Amino acid sequence: MIVHIFSTAKGIEKNFDAVRKSKKYDILVSPPSGIKTILKKAPIGSMVYLDISSLAKTEAAQALKLLAKQDSCRYGIIDPRGSAVDVAELFHNGASDYIGATLLKKGVQPKRLEAIAKFKAMESTDETQPAVKKKYTPSGKDWKGIIQGKEYTFCFMFVELDNKNELKGGGPEQFGRISSSFRSYLENIVTPFSGKIWMWMDFGGLILFPFDGKKCDAIEAAFRLMINRMLMSAELIHLDINLSYRIAMHIGNTVYKAKGNTGTIISDSINSVFHLGQKYAEPGGFYLTDEIFRFAPGGLMNHFVPAGKFEGRNIFRMKRLT
Known part of the structure; x- marks a missing residue:
């Protein structure tokens, strides 16, 4: 070529x-x-x-x-x-x-x-209807200029634990410890990348990162979560359970509201990343939509392979760790 x-x-x-x-x-x-x-x-x-x-x-x-x-x-x-x-x-x-x-x-x-x-x-070679892509409104490199009630473009990271039955099998007290430890671990990983846990359920949630329109270093945070999974299971939880979780990432628009006031938000982008993480992602996998893949740090692009199409978007999956 x-x-x-x-x-x-x-x-x-x-x-x-x-x-x-x-x-x-x-x-x-x-x-x-x-x-x-x-x-x-x-x-x-x-x-x-x-x-x-x-x-x-x-x-x-x-x-x-x-x-x-x-x-x-x-x-x-x-x-x-x-x-x-x-x-x-x-x-x-x-x-x-x-x-x-x-x-x-x-x-x-x-x-x-x-x-x-x-x-x-x-x-x-795509013969299907492409996903609708809104015009981006970059939210910046940090949270300083983000105003509640206004729409911005963010990097979304959906994270959810896989082995739900096994985790709940130890009783509510043990599961509470696991969920709390998992959330704390996520916060420690994403905070240096300006990430905030925005929505949280028992088994995971949605993390929001500002997007400056040029790059998405937040992908590195997710990459770290994947390669450190066994270390987290052994050293953080202190239980005889190997944690498995799925990660899905996407770039899109949403109105920003403070954590706890997100119940009325309607956003196609949020729906898309939840659908990708819950309906398409396989256990233990890390997936990117084509929109966010374009902004991946250069050194990480080689760690992803095409993983088909979902809801009109090309999807990329992180290569299996060996």
């Missing part, structure tokens, strides 16, 4: 060394001024990256419009200066990837391109 990079940055091809060395891709670098001509000749299915730091603001906007209109190549954005105001909008307009300064410095890996190819292949 051809990977065409439009940039004037000196040595930018070195950031794609791992891709080149895989021998699966041919790396070509050209100045952005030639993007229109080259796109017309590019083989169908090529991957195109535009370095928007190589263009003036108006020129970058024109190039992005050109990329959004074409349908023969997958395309991504290189943004070493973080100048993109709304990364979510880039994806809405058809972008397949976004590479910021940190990821560019680490170097792009071939598995990233493979994941993009799989994701876009699922989109292109």
